[in-house]
Amino acid sequence: MAETTPTVEMSLEALSEAIGKAADDLCASRRVLDAARADIASRNTSVSRTVVTAAEHVVEHLRKTDQALKDVIQGLEERD
Numbered sequence: 001m002a003e004t005t006p007t008v009e010m011s012l013e014a015l016s017e018a019i020g021k022a023a024d025d026l027c028a029s030r031r032v033l034d035a036a037r038a039d040i041a042s043r044n045t046s047v048s049r050t051v052v053t054a055a056e057h058v059v060e061h062l063r064k065t066d067q068a069l070k071d072v073i074q075g076l077e078e079r080d
Contacts, residue, residue: 015072 006014040047 019069 039045
């Protein structure tokens with residue numbers, strides 16, 4: 001089966017769809033995190049180091065993703 005090379009339109013469409021889904025997922029995650037934070041604060045409970053480490057990894061990945069998206073947007077703005 002022959003592979004097709006994605007066009008610019010196809011790539012940007014895929015990126016747009018991924019961003020839309022990620023935005024929905026991030027909003028849902030934020031609601032869960034905010035509720036968990038409130039629960040942890042009200043009950044004065046702790047969270048495992050594994051969860052804290054995973055959260056730190058997510059923050060780093062989101063920073064890298066943010067920078068990559070900025071690079072794409074900048075590249076689109078600089079086209080002739």
